[in-house]
């Protein structure tokens with residue numbers, strides 16, 4: 001225990017049921033500090049976590065004269081630090097002038113004390129994080145979990161998660177698109193290996209693509225070494241700026257008929273070295289593929305790659321097999337219930353685990369035993385199959401459509417589109433075009449309805465929900481999703497597939513099915 005920690009004595013965390021508060025308490029406990037929680041809330045879904053980690057908690061507590069009795073120092077949740085009424089009250093009862101600390105104090109004075117992976121990128125970072133965690137867990141390593149009921153990949157969460165009890169930290173690091181954000185997360189988390197899945201143009205809300213790229217580059221600055229998708233020309237190009245160990249993964253399946261997207265490069269796909277249009281000999285997924293330019297820019301040598309990718313189906317759900325190669329070794333991977341993009345995600349995780357010395361057998365055992373991430377091609381009903389997927393941008397939708405269309409056979413594919421794309425109307429139109437592969441499309445979100453004229457398939461509309469006002473990223477109301485599911489079930493026969501894409505569908509569909517009692 002370092003000086004800062006040993007001087008704390010008995011610590012009271014006030015507001016310890018909140019997102020950051022709970023992690024402050026758990027990190028202190030993981031560092032053998034005697035810690036208790038006070039919170040004004042009446043209950044918390046984290047109750048069992050605190051119990052398991054022996055952190056006493058007092059609910060329904062509003063500060064009283066004796067609240068601080070017996071404690072030597074105080075940590076405050078960030079929300080309380082900015083609440084002047086609360087601070088005044090705290091000061092009025094802090095008769096012994098106990099030191100008051102913030103999350104920043106904790107981060108400055110502690111370290112993860114373990115190897116740390118930071119996983120970032122546009123698509124696939126959540127799945128890659130889960131697969132890498134599973135590889136370690138199945139091989140008897142413990143990995144810290146934040147246990148929060150939210151994604152938890154931004155601000156202080158990854159850095160605190162890294163400091164929880166465990167052998168190896170596997171952190172998903174996301175961004176709201178603000179400058180400096182990822183760099184701060186990565187440096188506070190002391191990331192050793194940075195894994196970047198891919199960079200696409202989809203996540204553009206504010207600012208230019210270059211702003212977005214520089215945001216992603218931040219993830220490359222901090223770690224000692226990097227695991228990057230070599231089939232992503234942008235990552236390949238950006239890696240040259242950094243003088244550190246770089247490991248590339250990708251796919252080498254040139255003759256595979258599964259990948260028949262022969263579209264030439266778009267206006268945007270220019271060689272980052274000379275500005276000429278890139279040549280694509282093969283596209284595997286969106287802009288991921290085998291590219292080259294007359295100036296000599298091309299795919300790097302791959303340290304890990306997949307070959308012989310096969311997609312089959314069992315009970316109308318996809319199963320993917322491929323041969324995984326790491327250095328001179330190889331083995332067969334089987335992914336149950338995943339989209340083709342999981343080939344890339346699992347190879348990224350495999351290469352990352354290999355760097356820590358795991359054998360290819362241990363790695364494949366971890367990938368094969370990985371089931372699903374909730375909301376990623378998740379089967380929530382059978383006869384007919386109802387599948388929900390969180391896809392919310394064109395490349396996410398493309399991966400899902402490529403996968404389902406390949407396995408659907410004679411089944412009708414009925415798609416409920418609840419997406420309100422992050423890249424604006426242009427993204428929604430691109431998504432609408434991709435949905436043309438379905439037999440019937442039911443536009444659910446208001447935006448999906450507006451872009452429905454671009455769908456080259458039968459479109460059936462639900463009644464508009466005139467009371468719905470879009471907030472945040474959720475583009476559909478519970479009522480809209482309910483009408484769409486009822487409509488879909490009316491049309492579908494037992495062998496058909498109902499695919500619900502987007503955040504609204506992901507959030508509401510399970511409850512709706514429960515209420516419909518089917």
Ligand code: ZN
Nearest residue numbers: 271274293295
């Ligand atoms: Zn070039």
